[in-house]
Amino acid sequence: MPKIVDHEERRLRLAEAVWTLTLRDGLEGVTLRKVAVEAGVSMGQVQHYYATREDLVRDAIDRAVRALNARIEASIKAADPASAETMLRECLRAVLARDPESLRLLQLSVAVLGRAIADPAMADVLAPGSGELLDFTAGLIAAARQERGTPARGNGLIDADICWNLATSLGVDAALGQRSPEDALKVLDYHLDNLLG
Amino acid sequence: MPKIVDHEERRLRLAEAVWTLTLRDGLEGVTLRKVAVEAGVSMGQVQHYYATREDLVRDAIDRAVRALNARIEASIKAADPASAETMLRECLRAVLARDPESLRLLQLSVAVLGRAIADPAMADVLAPGSGELLDFTAGLIAAARQERGTPARGNGLIDADICWNLATSLGVDAALGQRSPEDALKVLDYHLDNLLG
């Protein structure tokens, strides 16, 4: 068998280059030649790993969204499992772009939103409001109220839905630089105080 | 003076063509040639009214966002001024894409979000959270509570902030087809019931 290279490592490096260029020049500004320069490889090599520019961009986007989801899940697992309220707050804070890497991934996700309009497949990639997440969040809300001694009320699933919508909206604002992460956090905490109090 | 044509009418027609193509092929799929065909003019004419492709797309986006804002303001003015609560609900419902034209404009606005990451000027075009709007909304919330006999509580500005973030987030979901306008309306009304009750 001939030379064996780590495809995953190559593709990751190219995806990183696409990320950098996307944040600097926008998705439309991502060209094969610029990606090659940014990644320090020949343009031919870029074409070797991705059949078309569309494949390249799509894979880079996919990796960004998955990396962001992985970070969110990691912060969920890292949260204190003893307190439902801290866990709830930590989960929602994870999409607020409070560290540079999260900000970068969040900005990339926002950059994809535009494509999702004309490309239904992209819309599926995003879609954070999966059923299980809402169930899980609704459970956290109920448990957090119990901790506080607050009586249950309203519809837990809709409450959870609202929480995630608010958090992601605040995250988008932060990604666009229209709102500081601190301000976003303040608004989110305010909402949770009302929800649980 | 030589022949005089209505520049505004020409540009509007070209912008309409850009809108149609954007919703069908995405922003990257908008080419001068396709715009010319869609608008029924020559490519030279497109170039005559816009120096670069960038100018064309930028102006079309700008018009879409302004048209959406105009519709929102119109629905605010059309709301019953006698009841603060109906007015509040009507204002927020205006961004939920409940009619085809609003859906189209909202989808276009979402398509712009991606550009806003690498193009700060675009971010300014969006920015719905202007100070006056929040003040106005906070006033509506307070008045609606008074109508209901609900005592004032919390921070009106943050409440207004949350309302708009929730509404726009639900609108984006609707624009992406991830949520039906009816469901979005249900969630928004649920939040307002909690807020005012």
Place this chain on the structure above:
DNA sequence: CCTCATGGTCAACGATCTTCGGCATGCGTC
């Protein structure tokens, strides 16, 4: 030594955006 699959490169092609020079039209002026 030969085979050939894998990794990688390069040049040419069509499509695209941009630039620039040119043509037509019709109001203002003499």
Place this chain on the structure above:
DNA sequence: GACGCATGCCGAAGATCGTTGACCATGAGG
């Protein structure tokens, strides 16, 4: 009425981009 010229519009050349296909290098197996 004729000329001037700014406006509206067109089309071809130049530059850049994505795509295609042929090509070369390497190294494990027969």
